[in-house]
Amino acid sequence: MKKLLAALVGTLALASAPVALSAEATKELKMAYDADPVTLDIHEQLSGGILQLSHMSFDPLVRWTKDLEFEPRLAKSWERVDENTMRFKLREGVKFHSGNELTSDDVKFTYERLKKSQDFKAIFKPFSGFNIIDDYTFELVTSKPFPLLLNTATYLFPLDSEFYSGETEAGKKKDAILKHGNSFASDNLSGTGPFKVVSRQQGVRMEFERFADYWDEESPGNVKNVVLTPIKENNTRISALLSGGVDFVAPVPPTDLDRIRRDRNSELVTISGTRIILFHLNQNRVEAFKDPRVRQAVAYAINQEGIAAKIMKGFATPAAQLSPAGYQGHNESLEPRHDVKKAQELMKEAGYEDGFTITMMAPNNRYVNDDKIAQAAAAMLARINIKVDLKTLPKAQYWPAFDDRAGDMMLIGWHSDTEDSANFYEFLTFCTEADSGAGQYNAGNYCNPELDVLVAKASVETDLDKRAAMLQEVEQRLYDDAAFVPLHWQDLAWASKKNVKIEPVLNVMNFPYLGDLVIE
Amino acid sequence: MFVISVIAFAIQDGLGDPLQEMVGMSVSQEEREVLRDELGLNDPVLVQYLRFAGNALQGDLGDSYFYSKPTLEVIAEHLPATLELVIGASLMIMLLSVPIGVYAAIRPQAWLSKFFMGVSTVGISIPVFLTAIVLIQIFSIGVTVAWFPADTGWGQWLNGALSTEGGLPSYGRGDDLTHLFGTWYSGFFTREGLMHLVLPCVSLASIMLPLFIRLVRAEMMEVLQSDYIRYARAKGLSAGRVNFLHALKNTMLPVITVGGVQIGIMVAYTILTETVFQWPGVGLMFLEAITRSDIPLIVAYLMVVGLIFVITNTLVDLVYGLVNPTVKLTGKKA
Numbered sequence: 001m002k003k004l005l006a007a008l009v010g011t012l013a014l015a016s017a018p019v020a021l022s023a024e025a026t027k028e029l030k031m032a033y034d035a036d037p038v039t040l041d042i043h044e045q046l047s048g049g050i051l052q053l054s055h056m057s058f059d060p061l062v063r064w065t066k067d068l069e070f071e072p073r074l075a076k077s078w079e080r081v082d083e084n085t086m087r088f089k090l091r092e093g094v095k096f097h098s099g100n101e102l103t104s105d106d107v108k109f110t111y112e113r114l115k116k117s118q119d120f121k122a123i124f125k126p127f128s129g130f131n132i133i134d135d136y137t138f139e140l141v142t143s144k145p146f147p148l149l150l151n152t153a154t155y156l157f158p159l160d161s162e163f164y165s166g167e168t169e170a171g172k173k174k175d176a177i178l179k180h181g182n183s184f185a186s187d188n189l190s191g192t193g194p195f196k197v198v199s200r201q202q203g204v205r206m207e208f209e210r211f212a213d214y215w216d217e218e219s220p221g222n223v224k225n226v227v228l229t230p231i232k233e234n235n236t237r238i239s240a241l242l243s244g245g246v247d248f249v250a251p252v253p254p255t256d257l258d259r260i261r262r263d264r265n266s267e268l269v270t271i272s273g274t275r276i277i278l279f280h281l282n283q284n285r286v287e288a289f290k291d292p293r294v295r296q297a298v299a300y301a302i303n304q305e306g307i308a309a310k311i312m313k314g315f316a317t318p319a320a321q322l323s324p325a326g327y328q329g330h331n332e333s334l335e336p337r338h339d340v341k342k343a344q345e346l347m348k349e350a351g352y353e354d355g356f357t358i359t360m361m362a363p364n365n366r367y368v369n370d371d372k373i374a375q376a377a378a379a380m381l382a383r384i385n386i387k388v389d390l391k392t393l394p395k396a397q398y399w400p401a402f403d404d405r406a407g408d409m410m411l412i413g414w415h416s417d418t419e420d421s422a423n424f425y426e427f428l429t430f431c432t433e434a435d436s437g438a439g440q441y442n443a444g445n446y447c448n449p450e451l452d453v454l455v456a457k458a459s460v461e462t463d464l465d466k467r468a469a470m471l472q473e474v475e476q477r478l479y480d481d482a483a484f485v486p487l488h489w490q491d492l493a494w495a496s497k498k499n500v501k502i503e504p505v506l507n508v509m510n511f512p513y514l515g516d517l518v519i520e
Numbered sequence: 521m522f523v524i525s526v527i528a529f530a531i532q533d534g535l536g537d538p539l540q541e542m543v544g545m546s547v548s549q550e551e552r553e554v555l556r557d558e559l560g561l562n563d564p565v566l567v568q569y570l571r572f573a574g575n576a577l578q579g580d581l582g583d584s585y586f587y588s589k590p591t592l593e594v595i596a597e598h599l600p601a602t603l604e605l606v607i608g609a610s611l612m613i614m615l616l617s618v619p620i621g622v623y624a625a626i627r628p629q630a631w632l633s634k635f636f637m638g639v640s641t642v643g644i645s646i647p648v649f650l651t652a653i654v655l656i657q658i659f660s661i662g663v664t665v666a667w668f669p670a671d672t673g674w675g676q677w678l679n680g681a682l683s684t685e686g687g688l689p690s691y692g693r694g695d696d697l698t699h700l701f702g703t704w705y706s707g708f709f710t711r712e713g714l715m716h717l718v719l720p721c722v723s724l725a726s727i728m729l730p731l732f733i734r735l736v737r738a739e740m741m742e743v744l745q746s747d748y749i750r751y752a753r754a755k756g757l758s759a760g761r762v763n764f765l766h767a768l769k770n771t772m773l774p775v776i777t778v779g780g781v782q783i784g785i786m787v788a789y790t791i792l793t794e795t796v797f798q799w800p801g802v803g804l805m806f807l808e809a810i811t812r813s814d815i816p817l818i819v820a821y822l823m824v825v826g827l828i829f830v831i832t833n834t835l836v837d838l839v840y841g842l843v844n845p846t847v848k849l850t851g852k853k854a
Binding site for chain 1: 551555586587588589597653656657660661662687688689690691692695795796797798800804805808811812813
């Protein structure tokens with residue numbers, strides 16, 4: 001049914017597209033995010049800000065639609081040649097900001113650069129080769145069958161190979177990726193995207209202008225100039241919108257949702273997000289957590305729905321598993337469990353009726369209300385006689401502590417880079433293995449090799465129905481085992497002036513497709 | 521300055537790991553180690569300090585991790601914004617505190633003086649970010665008051681009088697800045713720039729203004745009690761001449777001293793004001809540097825602010841000598 005609806009919406013959108021075709025870009029958009037992109041080099045860091053920039057000044061081969069389907073962008077079409085090979089047809093006549101034309105060489109250049117990027121190479125690890133067939137045809141080859149090939153292609157934003165090749169006047173290589181220090185690419189940009197960067201003063205403002213030769217002539221977008229101002233302080237960002245200083249702000253903190261709803265001139269859009277917030281129960285530090293009954297007791301004691309309603313003010317979707325709805329692994333039968341009686345019984349059964357004392361750690365400026373969530377959870381655990389010694393830290397100090405797995409219960413939020421369930425398991429529940437990086441963020445030290453094997457199998461299964469069944473089984477077994485305590489998926493919120501129609505360009509990945517934005 | 525650099529360097533361990541902000545979550549441990557080596561973060565603190573001090577002596581305070589530029593350059597880009605804020609607020613304080621303070625001293629019983637004193641007590645006890653948020657709500661978003669019955673004439677009038685339109689810019693410095701020299705883009709010369717300055721300056725001034733009003737008033741009252749003023753009065757000089765020429769001159773001496781020190785402190789207070797108004801100055805930059813553990817920038821900021829303190833205090837001492845001839849700087853014969 002959902003699929004059918006999506007298809008219907010899709011055809012409707014297509015049908016209405018030609019009407020907007022003649023839209024001339026004349027409008028100005030002033031927007032405020034909580035931060036501006038740290039660099040213009042989209043391969044330097046894998047972060048939300050950089051991906052937002054990528055979608056403004058570049059185009060991916062394919063991109064996600066609102067319903068998590070794939071939409072062709074620079075790749076016109078694709079077909080599987082064999083189990084390990086996918087052949088793409090490139091759109092013709094696409095121009096970069098520099099005036100160069102997009103060909104398979106540019107895609108290959110980008111692919112190779114991604115393989116060298118510290119942040120992106122993990123995502124592109126399954127790929128083993130790149131074959132150029134002709135100027136507009138190429139093949140991506142993986143070493144094993146890879147079901148997430150298209151998911152990964154959403155990260156491939158072709159760069160202008162001619163622009164990024166050679167040396168600068170200072171004799172530095174233009175294609176160098178530098179995490180620190182200035183590289184050519186961190187200050188210069190040439191992509192195929194709807195907006196060119198006009199000026200940039202880091203941390204202060206950034207100006208974009210619509211690219212006159214933008215290939216997508218069917219885009220309804222009518223924004224000519226974009227001014228991005230980073231406003232870190234929540235209150236100030238919202239004030240800027242309410243006072244008319246900016247047209248579009250994100251993110252909107254839960255405390256200000258009502259303020260915007262009440263305002264006549266503003267509009268609020270919220271979407272249930274895909275970032276899971278959860279607690280790890282460290283089995284190496286606390287003997288009791290080795291007992292599944294104790295872990296279940298903790299899961300029963302913590303009231304996800306209460307946290308989502310009271311602390312997050314309804315701005316979160318209570319979770320019983322890692323995969324949000326729409327992901328292959330999402331198992332609809334799993335419901336958040338909350339039953340203090342049951343929790344007490346389980347504790348009794350396990351022989352911990354009198355409880356014990358643990359330490360809990362959480363960041364206090366990373367996720368929405370992270371410290372308050374931890375406080376609430378600590379209070380809830382007191383009801384099953386687990387005394388919690390809570391410590392909250394700013395994120396810069398929290399992550400080193402997290403890497404050391406320094407607390408008995410630790411809070412973490414995770415968003416799957418591939419928009420796929422397997423990524424959750426690989427980082428959060430796999431048996432920790434330093435060499436391969438498996439279970440890198442599994443601060444619970446939970447280890448179930450059977451599940452790891454199952455996920456590994458799913459990762460080479462190209463029959464998507466079979467794969468979904470496997471991943472859902474993993475989700476079920478993690479739930480039964482109470483491998484961790486999921487809390488909720490953080491919702492996303494944006495707000496704009498009424499005449500700025502943001503709703504159609506927003507998506508759960510939080511990459512607004514501003515090129516298609518219509519201002520009335 | 522040496523002490524500042526040592527302290528600044530010593531706190532860096534408590535600030536967390538700068539790498540977290542530089543790499544994505546899925547980057548492996550080994551790659552982080554490589555990067556850490558490149559940045560020299562794995563060396564003992566003493567080695568790091570000596571390297572820093574060596575470079576600092578040659579005027580190089582290192583590169584910011586986040587901006588990938590020399591820290592002094594980053595500070596130079598942000599400093600003008602802060603200085604304009606401080607200058608604007610100082611002007612406001614000077615122009616308001618002296619007349620009000622003098623008035624309150626000359627007519628301590630007048631209801632207007634009592635009103636000013638009352639307001640200043642309230643002003644001094646409200647934290648600056650609250651002032652700022654209230655100012656934004658009233659003057660830039662606007663408030664609609666509907667406390668009084670709208671169907672009566674007086675109710676409508678009161679509602680209208682208490683509601684505000686808003687419209688003043690609530691963040692940033694605006695687009696229309698005038699380039700003065702180097703990295704200095706000024707907001708003093710355009711209407712838009714000035715409009716953007718109003719709210720931040722008012723809220724920054726709100727901390728110091730009550731202090732100065734009280735200071736001027738107290739000093740003035742004391743001076744008015746002194747013998748030479750009585751003589752002057754007895755001599756039959758006009759009240760204006762006595763108050764504004766003879767008394768005010770001596771009143772200003774301690775005010776200048778305190779003022780100089782306070783300007784230095786004001787630079788520090790800008791951290792709060794700039795955060796609320798997204799004012800792209802050094803205060804905001806510093807706060808963000810802390811959340812990002814951008815250690816070189818933090819150290820450089822502390823050094824520069826320390827330098828500003830030293831300079832303002834020196835200037836104050838020099839000015840003091842000019843205003844009050846009884847004070848002689850050392851090195852001269854008394």
